[in-house]
Amino acid sequence: MSDERVVDIPEGLEGERLDAAMARLFGLSRSRAAELIAEGNVLVDGDPGMKSDRVLAGSELTVTLPPPPVPVIDELPVPGMGIVGEDDDIIVVDKPRGVAAHPTPGWTGPTVLGGLLAAGHTVATSGAAERQGIVHRLDANTTGLMVVAKSERAYSLLKQAFRDRTVDKTYHALVQGHPDPLRGTVDAPIGRHPSGDGRFAVVSDGRPSVTHYDTLEAFRAASLVTVKLETGRTHQIRVHMSALRHPCCGDFLYGADPALAKRLGLTRQWLHAVRLAFDHPSDGTPVAFESKYPDDLQRALDTLAAD
Numbered sequence: 001m002s003d004e005r006v007v008d009i010p011e012g013l014e015g016e017r018l019d020a021a022m023a024r025l026f027g028l029s030r031s032r033a034a035e036l037i038a039e040g041n042v043l044v045d046g047d048p049g050m051k052s053d054r055v056l057a058g059s060e061l062t063v064t065l066p067p068p069p070v071p072v073i074d075e076l077p078v079p080g081m082g083i084v085g086e087d088d089d090i091i092v093v094d095k096p097r098g099v100a101a102h103p104t105p106g107w108t109g110p111t112v113l114g115g116l117l118a119a120g121h122t123v124a125t126s127g128a129a130e131r132q133g134i135v136h137r138l139d140a141n142t143t144g145l146m147v148v149a150k151s152e153r154a155y156s157l158l159k160q161a162f163r164d165r166t167v168d169k170t171y172h173a174l175v176q177g178h179p180d181p182l183r184g185t186v187d188a189p190i191g192r193h194p195s196g197d198g199r200f201a202v203v204s205d206g207r208p209s210v211t212h213y214d215t216l217e218a219f220r221a222a223s224l225v226t227v228k229l230e231t232g233r234t235h236q237i238r239v240h241m242s243a244l245r246h247p248c249c250g251d252f253l254y255g256a257d258p259a260l261a262k263r264l265g266l267t268r269q270w271l272h273a274v275r276l277a278f279d280h281p282s283d284g285t286p287v288a289f290e291s292k293y294p295d296d297l298q299r300a301l302d303t304l305a306a307d
Contacts, residue, residue: 186243
């Protein structure tokens with residue numbers, strides 16, 4: 001079902017191109033905004049707009065957003081995905097690199113959800129069809145621990161626990177250089193990058209985002225840090241560490257040094273969800289799970305330690 005939205009152009013977007021204004025107002029990429037305009041789904045004061053039109057503050061923008069396509073869940077095994085805990089309510093997986101949490105438009109690779117279904121596991125039916133049982137996500141190339149709900153009660157309670165920030169999510173990241181101070185907090189809002197190229201960034205009108213970090217070990221060219229999140233924004237750790245000018249090693253999307261990444265043998269960001277702790281949805285008992293570093297991340301550390 002299509003979603004029609006009507007908004008007034010705010011003063012802060014006066015003079016912006018229509019496609020750029022739409023990207024800011026609706027969290028779209030510039031290319032997607034341009035597609036909607038070309039399809040006739042965007043009216044400015046009742047008239048069809050052109051992507052290069054300059055908008056005026058106070059103009060009425062009517063946008064018809066077509067329903068997103070529902071991705072097909074390919075139930076295929078996921079090599080290397082381990083199960084570290086399972087009962088009638090939850091299943092805790094150790095996610096390998098190159099695996100998304102669930103299907104999304106444009107993603108053709110394996111998913112945690114598809115892998116679980118292929119292996120015969122049951123998951124909760126709550127949530128959108130392509131995200132059933134998924135209560136939180138990791139980036140496709142971030143490895144480590146994820147919990148998936150199997151029962152409807154577990155889905156509801158775990159979703160609330162993540163909203164209430166009572167889940168203890170601990171990550172380890174190898175970042176370039178040496179953060180100063182060695183321990184700190186990044187409290188900076190995150191939203192879509194103004195370029196509309198799919199990246200996220202610290203932006204004044206973004207969503208509140210808080211990241212705590214503490215240096216575990218300093219090497220000559222990089223530092224191993226432990227990271228805890230108060231919020232769970234897309235790419236949060238990667239964006240915040242890049243904003244500190246200490247991007248995750250191997251994270252080319254957010255400014256990592258290709259030469260250092262090559263020396264360390266990294267082809268993706270060095271970021272691992274090492275620990276996950278929460279109250280079990282069945283009886284409230286605290287449970288905790290840990291994951292060791294995958295081989296590629298461990299080799300990078302060994303290379304630094306040998307310098």
